[in-house]
Amino acid sequence: MLSDRASWGLKAAAIGGLLFLHLPILLIFLYAFTTDERTYQFPPPGLTTQWFAVAWNRADIWPPLYLSLKVAVISTAMALVLGTLCAAAMARASFFGRDQISLLIILPIALPGIITGMSLRSAFAIMEIPFSTWTIVLGHATFCIVIVYNNAVARFRRLSGSIIEASLDLGANGFQTFRHVLLPNLGSAMLAGGMLAFALSFDEVIVTTFTAGQQSTLPIWMLNELVRPRQRPVTNVVAIAVFVTTFVPILIAFYLTRGGSETAGGGK
């Protein structure tokens, strides 16, 4: 007989799976308070809050943080413009080459990051471009476009074309329609896309290692600490900061697009 209630086995497997996805993150928080800075001993021998002050005073953390923020802000701004333009065109009528263009847009996230990174690295080598903030931005903006695009195109599809026609019928020109009709309707989807793009860029490490040269973003700083740990709890404090900096925009993005299907299956 077909039951409407899940069997205990299925329930346990489902909840166990969810716990598997969430419990590891909690450890990051716990270890930020441990008194032991040489090993990852569990349970922690003692608890302290001193590492937050130590992290704050470490001079080597601030420049990577500024660089990460700068790159994330610039890349998000570029992705917002390019992704929304693309969504506006793709949501309109079909045209020649539409499928190819949508493939081109998703390619930077469909292929592994190492390919994007190595491609850019090859191009910089051939053209002899020196590494700079802009070489990092080049990579980040490319994979952020698709995030903004996904959010914006879903909203464009839900948006009824008749409100635009109504606006034009009432005598508004294209720019007025954009300003007074389209933008208010599109705003929250663009904000959500921007938030996700920011979170993705702030946290990105695989492409960045190929385009940064000797520069250090916050994720690269973290990666170095992972390979050669110094004050381990300080890394945890930074990890918490990175986690919160990406978590909050993501939650806002979900809140802004709830009820829609913009973020579902968006993929990173």
Added chain:
Amino acid sequence: MTRPAILAPRGPGDRVSALFWRHPRLFTALLLAPPLIWLGVVYLGSLAALLLQSFYSIDEFSGLINREFTLATYAELFRPQNMDIIIRTLTMAAMVTLGAAVIGFPIAYYAARYARGHWKAMFYLGIMLPLWSSYLVKVYAWKLILAKEGILNWAVDSIGASFILSGILALPVVGGNSLSTSYIGTWMVFLYIWLPYMILPMQASLERVPTSMLEASSDLGATQFQTFRTVILPLALPGVIAGSIFTFSLTMGDYIVPQIIGNSARMIGQAVYQLQGTAGNIPLAAAFAVVPILIMLVYLTIARRKGAFDAL
């Protein structure tokens, strides 16, 4: 007084709007131009540069890149140690995909069929948040878990199950000195990081399995296992394949997880990273990076035939 049906343009804004209205193709082209120029130049341009570099070679004596067309760099991929790297990476990607499908299925099935209302939203957030949260933080969390003095060994010791763990680690090939230096450890971390990418498309395809079919199956006397094998699984397969595109591709291209957790045997990602960096052999690094592209092209072609793109 009669009013004209068509108002005279009031300024340049009106004129431009009218032009676009009359020539929608021009408008579409103008909208598409900036993003397409960006993606075309920056992304496709770099991919072309990657291909170009892979046909160059490195001069073994001077260490400089020799910019002449050659297939010698690709031939190097077929050296035994490089073939090992490729085969190791593909095996790992396949194992991660398999593990993610097995562990992800109950979650996807429960979320699609039984979770309602608040629970449904909880499941959705519960899958999406780990997917989007910081990649490095997740890897770091596992370094803490798998450390020798870490929580996993502590838990295993506390319940007196350390002989099971030693037994697993004593296995040939996949075992090692500790979880953090064995293939099992690498596999677990990959599984953890890419699992949400498998669950989402699987859940989407399971949502589309009509309940009436399950009822019909059980009315006709099928056991739960028969229903699963002959009804649910075939209908959910496109979702599983769609999810496997992500888990396979992401595992294949990763170089950070095996660098942090695992033994010293390299995967494709690490080879690319080391060759372009310390070794300065960009041509061979590029040739290595072409391998995942080719594999994914084949993979996507098969996936498309199986209808996996409809499940995305």
